[in-house]
Amino acid sequence: MDTNKMRDISREQFEARYPVPEGACWNAEQGRYVLFHLKLCTVAKYERFVENWVCWQDSREAVVVELPPKWNDATHSNKQAWDCGIDDARMAIEAQGLKVAP
Known part of the structure; x- marks a missing residue:
């Protein structure tokens, strides 16, 4: 997934948890x-909000999920299902704004 898209997802989740102060x-x-x-938002309130955003980003950067490898035996009958499951898991994890180790 595109890094910018992951950031947007993470920001949307952050804003759902910490609403953007009026005036920012x-x-x-x-x-x-x-x-x-x-007049709508004090500097202190804005700074506290931005600190929360920085912490949120750091917490997301710290999480990297490592998935099992794709099937290495091309002759096995479960290879396609296994590989599809790995791909589906990667997409679901990235949809939450988290990283998956290559």
Whole structure:
């Protein structure tokens, strides 16, 4: 899965858990949260939110799932099912914004 897509998924999950404070928003060009209205959001509240985001990203970076290898015996009848299962597991893990070891 595309790294940017994984970041977007992770950010969506983060925002579901920690709503973006009023007066702040995600800036896609800069790739970060920005404070745009000081009357709606204090600097302290914004900084606390950004600290949560940094911790969230670090926690996701720390998780790397290692899957078993694909079947190495091409003559075995379960090879296709095994390999499809590995591919499905990889897609499901990456859909949660986590990494899978190659």
